[in-house]
Structure formats: C-alpha cells, structure tokens
Amino acid sequence: MSIDSAFLDRVRSRVSAGDALEVAVDAAARSSGVVLGSSALASTARTVRGELFGAGPLQPLLDDLDVTDVLVNGPGDVWVERGGRLVRAAVDLGSEGDVRALAVRLAAAGGQRLDDAAPTVDARLPDGTRLHAVLPPVAEAGVLISLRVVRARALTLEELLRSGTIAPGLVPVVRALVSAKANVLISGATGCGKTTLLAFLLSLVPDTERIVVIEEAGELRPDHPHVVRLVARRPNVDGAGGVGLSELVRTALRMRPDRIVLGECRGAEVRDVLTALNTGHDGGFATLHANAAVDVPARLEALAALAGMSRDAVAAQAASALDAVLHLRRSRADHGQRYLAEVGVVRRADSGALEVVDAVRADPGGTCLDGPGWPALAERLGLRSR
Numbered sequence: 605m606s607i608d609s610a611f612l613d614r615v616r617s618r619v620s621a622g623d624a625l626e627v628a629v630d631a632a633a634r635s636s637g638v639v640l641g642s643s644a645l646a647s648t649a650r651t652v653r654g655e656l657f658g659a660g661p662l663q664p665l666l667d668d669l670d671v672t673d674v675l676v677n678g679p680g681d682v683w684v685e686r687g688g689r690l691v692r693a694a695v696d697l698g699s700e701g702d703v704r705a706l707a708v709r710l711a712a713a714g715g716q717r718l719d720d721a722a723p724t725v726d727a728r729l730p731d732g733t734r735l736h737a738v739l740p741p742v743a744e745a746g747v748l749i750s751l752r753v754v755r756a757r758a759l760t761l762e763e764l765l766r767s768g769t770i771a772p773g774l775v776p777v778v779r780a781l782v783s784a785k786a787n788v789l790i791s792g793a794t795g796c797g798k799t800t801l802l803a804f805l806l807s808l809v810p811d812t813e814r815i816v817v818i819e820e821a822g823e824l825r826p827d828h829p830h831v832v833r834l835v836a837r838r839p840n841v842d843g844a845g846g847v848g849l850s851e852l853v854r855t856a857l858r859m860r861p862d863r864i865v866l867g868e869c870r871g872a873e874v875r876d877v878l879t880a881l882n883t884g885h886d887g888g889f890a891t892l893h894a895n896a897a898v899d900v901p902a903r904l905e906a907l908a909a910l911a912g913m914s915r916d917a918v919a920a921q922a923a924s925a926l927d928a929v930l931h932l933r934r935s936r937a938d939h940g941q942r943y944l945a946e947v948g949v950v951r952r953a954d955s956g957a958l959e960v961v962d963a964v965r966a967d968p969g970g971t972c973l974d975g976p977g978w979p980a981l982a983e984r985l986g987l988r989s990r
C-alpha cells in the first residue's frame with residue numbers, strides 16, 4: 605500500500621480528532637480499500653509515525669543505537685557517524701524539494717521556522733534530537749540537514765570504562781568530585797562528549813538530592829529520580845517573550861536546588877553561574893567549549909566580557925568557584941574515541957591570571973599520570989595522595 609501524502613493527510617486528521625495512531629492507519633487503509641493484517645498494520649504505523657512525527661526516512665537511522673549523527677547533503681547523499689566513523693547511508697530522500705520539505709517539517713516539529721527569510725535553524729525535536737538545517741543559497745549546493753542523536757538514557761560506568769572514555773584510574777577521582785560536591789566545569793571541543801559525561805556524573809548524584817538543570821534545549825538525560833529542568837525560550841518574531849539562560853540561573857537559585865547544572869555555558873550567563881557557585885551552591889556543573897584545558901581561562905574571560913566582567917573579576921570568581929575542570933578529547937586513532945583526557949584544578953597564578961593546572965592526565969589507552977595540580981585536588985576531595 606502506498607503511503608502517499610493523501611494517505612498521511614487522512615491519518616493526520618483522524619489522529620487530531622483523537623484516534624490512536626494504529627486505529628487511524630487502519631481506518632485510512634480501509635477507506636482506500638485495503639485491509640491490513642496485524643504485522644502489516646504495525647509496520648505501516650511505524651512508517652507513518654516517522655513521517656508524521658519523526659524524521660521520516662531518516663528515522664530508522666536515528667533509531668539505530670550505534671548512530672550518533674545523521675548528515676544530509678542532498679537527496680541521495682546521506683551520511684551517518686557510526687562508531688566514531690562517517691559512513692554513507694543507503695537512503696533515498698527523493699528530490700531536492702523533498703529534502704527541503706523534510707527540513708521545514710522537522711524545524712516546525714522543533715517549534716522553529718525555516719524559510720527564505722530564516723534560512724538556518726537550530727532546533728530540538730520532541731524526542732530530544734538536535735536539528736540543524738540550512739537552505740540554499742546559504743547552503744550553496746542544496747539543503748543541508750544535520751541531526752545529532754540524543755541518547756534516551758545516560759551511559760553507565762561499565763559502558764564508559766569499556767569504551768575507554770574513562771580510564772580506570774580516574775574512577776575514584778570522578779566519584780569523589782560528585783560525592784565531595786565539587787563545582788565542576790566540563791570542557792572540550794564540539795561533539796567530544798561533554799553532555800554525555802555530564803549526564804553520567806549526574807547519575808552518580810545521591811537520590812536524596814534535587815538537581816536543577818538549565819539548558820538551551822532539553823538534552824541531558826541523567827539516570828536520577830529528582831531532576832527538574834528549565835529550558836531557555838527564544839523571543840517570538842516580535843522580539844518578545846524570550847527567557848534567557850542568565851535569568852534561568854537566577855530562577856534556579858530560588859528552587860531549593862542541591863545541584864545547579866548549566867547544560868552549556870556559552871554567553872553572559874557565565875557571570876550568574878560563577879556568582880551562584882560562589883554563594884554557597886556547591887556541587888554545580890557546567891560544560892564549556894574549549895579545545896584544550898589551558899584554553900579554559902581565555903574562554904571564560906571571553907564569555908564573561910560579554911557580561912561586562914573584567915579579567916581580574918573573572919579570575920577571582922572562577923578560582924574560588926570552580927574546583928575542577930574535566931577536559932575531554934577525541935583521539936586521532938581508534939575512530940576518534942572520546943575520552944576524559946585531563947582533570948585540572950583552577951587557580952590564580954602569581955601574576956593574578958587564571959590558570960588550569962593539570963592534576964591527572966590520561967591517554968586514550970587508559971594510562972594515568974599525576975600532574976602538579978594533584979596535591980590540591982586530592983586535598984579538596986579528601987583522596988589520599990598516590
């Protein structure tokens with residue numbers, strides 16, 4: 605049976621009238637003279653669900669547990685990142701017009717518009733998948749879609765050890781950072797696993813604590829029974845109604861948090877987070893884009909400058925607020941394996957400048973080496989020196 609747009613329209617109108625999806629598919633099929641058996645009904649319903657609410661022909665790729673990214677460069681030019689490696693996917697999206705229609709529909713599903721007046725979009729789909737799309741002529745050769753899969757659950761310690769993400773020697777350190785309520789900044793380049801590591805760390809937080817998560821879009825899925833989320837809202841087309849991260853950080857402080865978590869620190873909200881962590885809110889977490897741990901101070905300074913903070917003020921605030929930086933990397937070999945490469949401490953150098961000093965470094969093979977910051981970290985975490 606062909607699942608064409610007329611068929612989808614019939615299903616859609618029944619679903620909006622209150623029918624369950626399978627009931628609607630069954631009725632729509634019958635009205636075109638087809639009676640579906642139970643397995644055909646289930647598979648048709650799955651396809652229709654992908655078309656109506658999901659990513660259409662891309663949905664099976666997103667459902668694949670090994671896939672982390674789906675990249676569309678054209679109707680017959682689809683790539684997936686699987687196990688750290690980019691491979692071509694055998695998917696036919698039809699015509700360039702179909703790809704554009706898919707991008708527009710996905711953007712709408714994420715509550716954003718995508719058209720000639722707004723040719724780029726960054727949105728979150730209802731299932732958490734992150735969407736980025738660009739229309740021509742900004743995308744020179746045709747519509748570009750990038751989808752980042754979000755895991756429905758946090759990775760477990762066993763999984764992170766097996767994949768080499770966390771070296772065994774770092775496990776006591778990571779556990780102690782959580783149990784000692786250290787304030788932790790997770791840094792790394794784009795896509796190196798910051799959010800994934802953060803979700804894991806939050807899963808280690810005792811069940812008796814309340815976690816307030818502030819995000820640009822609901823992405824963190826920690827395995828924890830007491831998580832509440834605040835999600836930023838963009839202003840509408842008239843520029844009204846926006847709720848930014850800075851405001852949400854301040855709001856979170858009034859919500860009796862045991863842990864304040866900023867999913868990604870990317871602007872002036874850095875000032876509010878540093879203030880919060882300096883005023884008795886321990887055990888906080890944030891992630892930050894930085895290509896190396898030593899770049900973290902410069903990155904913090906650049907963001908804080910957006911909030912009008914001087915270099916000296918950032919150095920003072922960050923050195924007293926932040927206990928540790930966890931820096932992630934992707935190795936050059938091993939299909940770009942993601943791993944926790946450095947645990948650093950944050951302090952002020954004699955010159956007064958902010959610096960991150962390595963306490964432990966790990967290589968992709970899991971070998972750990974203590975650095976000059978280790979005694980300070982061991983003392984803060986109550987770990988015995990090794």
Ligand SMILES: Nc1ncnc2c1ncn2[C@@H]1O[C@H](COP(=O)(O)OP(=O)(O)OP(=O)(O)O)[C@@H](O)[C@H]1O
Pocket residue numbers: 671672673752753754755759764767769792793794795796797798799800801868942
């Ligand atoms: N340790 C890991 N093992 C396997 N897959 C991982 C691991 N860490 C991250 N991933 C996968 O890699 C992708 C990117 O991870 P994540 O979103 O955590 O990175 P990020 O650094 O937060 O990215 P961004 O810079 O875009 O915020 C995701 O699809 C995630 O599932």
Ligand SMILES: [Mg+2]
Pocket residue numbers: 798799800868891
């Ligand atoms: Mg992230």
